[in-house]
Amino acid sequence: MSVDAAGFEAWMRAHQALAEQTLEQVLPAAEHAPARLHAAMRYAASGGGKRVRPLLAFAAAEVVQAPVSRVALAGAAVELIHAYSLVHDDMPCMDDDTLRRGKPTVHVQYDEATALLVGDALQSLAFQVLSEPSLADDPACQLEMVRLLAQASGSRGMAGGQAIDLASVGQSLDVAELEFMHVHKTGALIRCATLLGALCGRPLDESERAHLDRFAKAIGLAFQVVDDLLDAEASTATLGKTAGKDAEANKPTYVTVLGLRAAKEWARDLRAQADAALVPLGPRAARLGQLADFIVKRQF
Amino acid sequence: MSVDAAGFEAWMRAHQALAEQTLEQVLPAAEHAPARLHAAMRYAASGGGKRVRPLLAFAAAEVVQAPVSRVALAGAAVELIHAYSLVHDDMPCMDDDTLRRGKPTVHVQYDEATALLVGDALQSLAFQVLSEPSLADDPACQLEMVRLLAQASGSRGMAGGQAIDLASVGQSLDVAELEFMHVHKTGALIRCATLLGALCGRPLDESERAHLDRFAKAIGLAFQVVDDLLDAEASTATLGKTAGKDAEANKPTYVTVLGLRAAKEWARDLRAQADAALVPLGPRAARLGQLADFIVKRQF
Numbered sequence: 001m002s003v004d005a006a007g008f009e010a011w012m013r014a015h016q017a018l019a020e021q022t023l024e025q026v027l028p029a030a031e032h033a034p035a036r037l038h039a040a041m042r043y044a045a046s047g048g049g050k051r052v053r054p055l056l057a058f059a060a061a062e063v064v065q066a067p068v069s070r071v072a073l074a075g076a077a078v079e080l081i082h083a084y085s086l087v088h089d090d091m092p093c094m095d096d097d098t099l100r101r102g103k104p105t106v107h108v109q110y111d112e113a114t115a116l117l118v119g120d121a122l123q124s125l126a127f128q129v130l131s132e133p134s135l136a137d138d139p140a141c142q143l144e145m146v147r148l149l150a151q152a153s154g155s156r157g158m159a160g161g162q163a164i165d166l167a168s169v170g171q172s173l174d175v176a177e178l179e180f181m182h183v184h185k186t187g188a189l190i191r192c193a194t195l196l197g198a199l200c201g202r203p204l205d206e207s208e209r210a211h212l213d214r215f216a217k218a219i220g221l222a223f224q225v226v227d228d229l230l231d232a233e234a235s236t237a238t239l240g241k242t243a244g245k246d247a248e249a250n251k252p253t254y255v256t257v258l259g260l261r262a263a264k265e266w267a268r269d270l271r272a273q274a275d276a277a278l279v280p281l282g283p284r285a286a287r288l289g290q291l292a293d294f295i296v297k298r299q300f
Numbered sequence: 301m302s303v304d305a306a307g308f309e310a311w312m313r314a315h316q317a318l319a320e321q322t323l324e325q326v327l328p329a330a331e332h333a334p335a336r337l338h339a340a341m342r343y344a345a346s347g348g349g350k351r352v353r354p355l356l357a358f359a360a361a362e363v364v365q366a367p368v369s370r371v372a373l374a375g376a377a378v379e380l381i382h383a384y385s386l387v388h389d390d391m392p393c394m395d396d397d398t399l400r401r402g403k404p405t406v407h408v409q410y411d412e413a414t415a416l417l418v419g420d421a422l423q424s425l426a427f428q429v430l431s432e433p434s435l436a437d438d439p440a441c442q443l444e445m446v447r448l449l450a451q452a453s454g455s456r457g458m459a460g461g462q463a464i465d466l467a468s469v470g471q472s473l474d475v476a477e478l479e480f481m482h483v484h485k486t487g488a489l490i491r492c493a494t495l496l497g498a499l500c501g502r503p504l505d506e507s508e509r510a511h512l513d514r515f516a517k518a519i520g521l522a523f524q525v526v527d528d529l530l531d532a533e534a535s536t537a538t539l540g541k542t543a544g545k546d547a548e549a550n551k552p553t554y555v556t557v558l559g560l561r562a563a564k565e566w567a568r569d570l571r572a573q574a575d576a577a578l579v580p581l582g583p584r585a586a587r588l589g590q591l592a593d594f595i596v597k598r599q600f
Contacts, residue, residue: 028455037455037463088420093412112393113466116416117459120388123420124454127427131447139439146446147431154424155328155337159417163337166413 008290012055019054020046022072023079026129040110040118041125045083048101052223052295053078053189057197059287060212066201070135074145074196077130081153082189084122087115089162123153130196141203145196152192161185165251173252179221186227187220194219194288207280214277215288222270222296228253229263271296308590312355319354320346322372323379326429340410340418341425345383348401352523352595353378353489357497359587360512366501370435374445374496377430381453382489384422387415389462423453430496441503445496452492461485465551473552479521486527487520494519494588507580514577515588522570522596525563528553532560571596 023046030039054075061071090097090105091112098108107115130149136142151157161184168181194216198204204212232255254263274292278285323346330339354375361371390397390405391412398408407415430449436442451457461484468481494516498504504512532555554563574592578585 032456034455034460034463034467036467037460041455084420088416091416093416114463116388116391116393117455117463117466119420120384120423120453121455121459123423124450124457124459128447128450128454131443131450133440133443139443140433143431143433143439143443143446146443147428150424150428150431153420154428155334155341155417155421156332157424159421159424160334160337163334163414163417166417167334167336 004290008287008294011287012291012294015055015058016051018058018068018072019051019075019079022054022076026073026076026080026125028125036110037114037117037121040106040114041122043103043109044087044106044118045080045122048103049079051075051079053082053193055291056190056193056216056219056288057200059291060194060197060216061200062287063208063212063281063284064198064201064204065284066198070200071197073129073132073135074200075193077126077149078189078193078196080122080126080129081149081158084119084126085158085162085189087122088119091115094162094166126153136200138203141199145199148192148195148199152188157184157188157192158186161188168252170250171252173257175254175257178252178254178257182221182224183217186224187217190220190223191216211277211280215274215285215292218270218274218277219292219295222267222274222292225254225263225267225270226296228255229260229267231255232260267296304590308587308594311587312591312594315355315358316351318358318368318372319351319375319379322354322376326373326376326380326425328425336410337414337417337421340406340414341422343403343409344387344406344418345380345422348403349379351375351379353382353493355591356490356493356516356519356588357500359591360494360497360516361500362587363508363512363581363584364498364501364504365584366498370500371497373429373432373435374500375493377426377449378489378493378496380422380426380429381449381458384419384426385458385462385489387422388419391415394462394466426453436500438503441499445499448492448495448499452488457484457488457492458486461488468552470550471552473557475557478552478554478557482521482524483517486524487517490520490523491516511577511580515574515585515592518570518574518577519592519595522567522574522592525554525567525570526596528555529560529563529567531555567596 027042027045028038030042032038054072057071057075057078058068061068086100087106089095090100091107097105099105103109106118126149127146130146131142136145153159161181164181165185191213194212195209198212231253254266258266271292275289278289327342327345328338330342332338354372357371357375357378358368361368386400387406389395390400391407397405399405403409406418426449427446430446431442436445453459461481464481465485491513494512495509498512531553554566558566571592575589578589
């Protein structure tokens with residue numbers, strides 16, 4: 001392992017721990033009424049996952065040297081949206097998954113009604129956290145952050161992508177249609193995490209914002225291509241969730257549309273696009289570059 | 301009908317129409333992708349209901365003479381949260397209702413997965429609408445409005461109340477426990493609507509806020525008592541939703557806990573509490589008083 005790689009590894013572990021700790025702080029205590037709902041919210045949102053979205057917020061914050069404590073809250077807000085989407089996606093009427101991060105999914109561990117409410121309440125909590133007065137000096141900028149998260153989560157963002165995904169089952173999509181789906185389903189929130197991290201520092205000028213967004217768009221797609229590759233290649237044990245579900249559910253993926261080899265090349269190409277977007281942002285964008293490597297190179 | 305009553309009726313119709321029109325404007329166009337999701341969101345949120353929450357916002361706004369166009373947006377945000385909660389509450393894993401406002405519920409008209417996403421996306425849209433820059437002069441006050449809506453919607457508000465409601469099926473609750481449930485399930489959002497309407501005008505001083513909140517808390521409970529009375533007494537045709545569901549589902553209601561007669565008295569008593577809270581707010585609170593009458597006296 002190179003010195004750089006070791007440094008990144010340490011940075012990542014420290015910031016994953018900070019992300020966990022922040023989620024622990026913002027999630028309601030499990031002993032407070034309604035206790036079962038609160039316990040289930042904690043079950044769903046704490047202690048699992050790579051926390052890629054908070055990590056993107058932390059890395060983007062380094063570009064403008066934003067205060068880490070604020071970025072932790074913004075990252076937690078995005079992660080709560082992500083966590084709610086996993087709970088709802090796993091439900092029987094959606095993907096009907098029983099395993100997530102190596103644990104029974106929320107509707108299996110609790111029940112369907114609780115899973116529904118857990119997702120709903122995690123979404124509300126995300127907006128509550130993001131509107132905390134301690135999060136920004138400039139309330140107008142913070143309001144824009146709220147708006148960005150709402151857009152990224154809604155029918156023209158993540159929830160819309162999920163709807164397109166549902167409609168695509170059994171359909172034959174081309175690469176452009178597949179990209180349209182993923183730009184919404186996973187891309188919107190990843191771009192939002194990156195922008196919010198930087199906005200915790202100061203309002204961004206147009207070109208900074210465009211570069212960051214180009215980076216995040218490429219990395220969001222790369223993330224999905226890698227997910228499809230992992231789903232096609234990995235075993236359930238490695239993945240911590242049920243493997244091969246996509247093929248089984250007859251869902252189009254980058255692997256089924258492009259083939260394994262071309263999908264791998266596409267992931268590398270997107271990585272290069274992301275790298276190119278970082279150049280104009282200068283040396284403070286180095287952490288974003290390392291994180292992009294981590295995202296694209298994991299497991300394969 | 302007295303002059304006052306006729307005046308209120310006209311005010312109510314005009315503001316219900318404005319609430320409808322605002323929802324029409326903020327809901328995504330049904331022809332925009334993902335079209336099916338957008339059509340279902342419109343099906344769920346437009347053209348139905350008495351719009352009690354926006355009406356409360358409009359009436360509270362009169363206390364501080366807040367600009368109507370802003371209040372319309374704040375009221376729409378609260379109504380979108382209410383609409384999402386109805387969609388999710390009607391789903392098979394919750395109340396399993398097939399009829400709402402005289403129409404098939406969203407999961408019946410579309411499908412369960414779509415209903416789940418409709419609710420999720422309506423919640424995001426609520427926060428998007430409430431964070432629009434045109435909504436307030438003071439972004440710090442507007443951020444507080446976002447926070448109030450998030451709290452009222454989440455695990456310590458509406459979603460929490462729903463969880464308590466689920467846990468109460470088949471249980472024998474006393475009046476205090478029933479009140480605890482309803483203060484969360486319906487009360488939190490009604491109080492929020494009232495406060496947000498006034499906050500569209502200016503930050504409130506502590507006593508104004510306390511009076512408004514006392515009014516809204518009483519009226520929120522009264523609203524629920526009346527709902528229980530209607531459910532026990534009305535036919536499905538009058539109600540526009542399946543009648544007698546609560547008794548059938550073995551859910552405790554004010555009617556089952558107090559009896560019909562005492563429940564009616566309790567509704568009147570809450571109405572008097574609401575009235576008393578308005579006195580210190582002066583003549584500009586008259587509209588809130590009329591609205592309270594409308595809420596408590598509807599149908600019985």
